[in-house]
Amino acid sequence: xxxxxxxxxxxxxxxxxxxxxxxxxxxxxxxxxxxxxxxxxxxxxxxxxxxxxxxxxxxxxxxxxxxxxxxxxxxxxxxxxxxxxxxxxxxxxxxxxxxxxxxxxxxxxxxxxxxxxxxxxxxxxxxxxxxxxxxxxxxxxxxxxxxxxxxxxxxxxxxxxxxxxxxxxxxxxxxxxxxxxxxxxxxxxxxxxxxxxxxxxxxxxxxxxxxxxxxxxxxxxxxxxxxxxxxxxxxxxxxxxxxxxxxxxxxxxxxxxxxxxxxxxxxxxxxxxxxxxxxxxxxxxxxxxxxxxxxxxxxxxxxxxxxxx
Numbered sequence: 001x002x003x004x005x006x007x008x009x010x011x012x013x014x015x016x017x018x019x020x021x022x023x024x025x026x027x028x029x030x031x032x033x034x035x036x037x038x039x040x041x042x043x044x045x046x047x048x049x050x051x052x053x054x055x056x057x058x059x060x061x062x063x064x065x066x067x068x069x070x071x072x073x074x075x076x077x078x079x080x081x082x083x084x085x086x087x088x089x090x091x092x093x094x095x096x097x098x099x100x101x102x103x104x105x106x107x108x109x110x111x112x113x114x115x116x117x118x119x120x121x122x123x124x125x126x127x128x129x130x131x132x133x134x135x136x137x138x139x140x141x142x143x144x145x146x147x148x149x150x151x152x153x154x155x156x157x158x159x160x161x162x163x164x165x166x167x168x169x170x171x172x173x174x175x176x177x178x179x180x181x182x183x184x185x186x187x188x189x190x191x192x193x194x195x196x197x198x199x200x201x202x203x204x205x206x207x208x209x210x211x212x213x214x215x216x217x218x219x220x221x222x223x224x225x226x227x228x229x230x231x232x233x234x235x236x237x238x239x240x241x242x243x244x245x246x247x248x249x250x251x252x253x254x255x256x257x258x259x260x261x262x263x264x265x266x267x268x269x270x271x272x273x274x275x276x277x278x279x280x281x282x283x284x285x286x287x288x289x290x291x292x293x294x295x296x297x298x299x300x301x302x303x304x305x306x307x308x309x
Contacts, residue, residue: 092116238289
């Protein structure tokens with residue numbers, strides 16, 4: 001009896017049974033869906049249910065051998081004909097629950113898939129976040145410069161695995177990051193503008209590396225308008241991030257100061273002058289929020305911008 005039931009489940013997920021829909025009905029079913037997908041069979045992550053309903057935790061190992069903790073949630077009900085939109089987010093250990101919560105406050109037909117990426121809870125490598133979220137720069141201290149390698153993992157390995165687990169809308173894929181994650185998000189947009197349809201940079205560390213991101217912005221501005229649909233961009237920050245810190249290091253000559261609000265406004269002003277480069281450009285300040293507390297407010301605004309725009 002158990003064998004017949006498992007065969008029925010696999011048939012429903014892969015569409016080979018009479019009732020096949022390709023939906024994710026429960027975490028156990030999601031695993032079967034990926035296992036039945038030859039395109040990702042060689043790199044299946046280890047998966048288990050997460051504490052939230054309709055959610056999973058993946059132990060994802062990239063081809064490089066580097067391990068990631070991926071938290072994955074999906075809406076209730078049937079997947080739309082053209083697939084669900086998807087939001088990829090960095091700092092998943094901190095952001096997954098709040099992003100999923102904001103998603104589930106939306107109307108049922110306006111929700112999407114959340115894929116939050118982070119490092120395993122037992123990660124022992126020091127400063128790994130600093131390395132994987134930042135750009136190569138001759139003006140930055142410590143380990144840095146791994147952002148492109150992480151982007152490669154997301155594009156070439158994680159995206160196919162998620163697409164094998166649930167039907168997605170290829171033209172509605174978003175990337176969210178806070179702080180160094182916001183730096184990473186803007187770097188992805190400036191250097192690989194076709195990777196996502198929407199970019200959500202919360203309190204981005206534009207100051208990092210002596211202004212290397214601004215040089216990327218200049219190179220982006222020099223490109224011709226894309227033939228594909230223009231991306232959408234949202235940048236947010238907290239009111240209390242816009243004040244100078246007495247202990248902040250002096251910026252290099254001509255480099256941006258470590259002031260989130262001013263840096264975001266200035267970058268938005270530059271990008272807003274680019275004719276036809278953005279389908280939507282939103283800048284939002286959250287009153288009374290600091291660099292840490294603004295994460296919840298930023299997530300609450302990012303999700304509807306990503307899924308309802």
